[in-house]
Amino acid sequence: GQQVMQIPQYQHVQEGEDFTTYCNSSTTLSNIQWYKQRPGGHPVFLIQLVKSGEVKKQKRLTFQFGEAKKNSSLHITATQTTDVGTYFCAGYSGGGADGLTFGKGTHLIIQP
């Protein structure tokens, strides 16, 4: 079945530093979605990318979808304490028969 892998599993940064998490799929994805889960909370939808090579920005967050539609990244510029949480990528492949498959997430820890 489809597998979505994320690295790193944990990332410690100083407040103000940049942060990047990477997502790789074993199969070609029809789209990729990103979610954020705060400690003790539930996943919250951030964005969806559909087109090969697509880049989208949300304030300090930049999302990219690879040309082959098998990888994606999320980059946060100048992290703030409010960015703390776990960032998940999730994707569909094969017509969605496996449902929306999530990566295991990257835990972002920010030291003030």
Next chain:
Amino acid sequence: KAGVTQTPRYLIKTRGQQVTLSCSPISGHRSVSWYQQTPGQGLQFLFEYFSETQRNKGNFPGRFSGRQFSNSRSEMNVSTLELGDSALYLCASSLAGGEGYGYTFGSGTRLTVV
């Protein structure tokens, strides 16, 4: 508008019992998906319902089942509970589900099996 509502928030059950969890999606959302979240395995897809029909099913044993009602509300049932079923069970709703739509998650039901 109201978000996705899951009840109960917390549940403690004994091994061998069965449990039913409930999910009320956002008004107008016809797709409901269920996920199991554990520290070791992360978010694992259980199943997705759309207009009362199961559209997709994850790789879980038959003890895990679900259904969706005509008002889009959904329930999931776990029979013959095992210790390993202890997890946060999350429900997520979407306008139509499938590719192309983001999901709104509920706060989850924390199930502890003792």
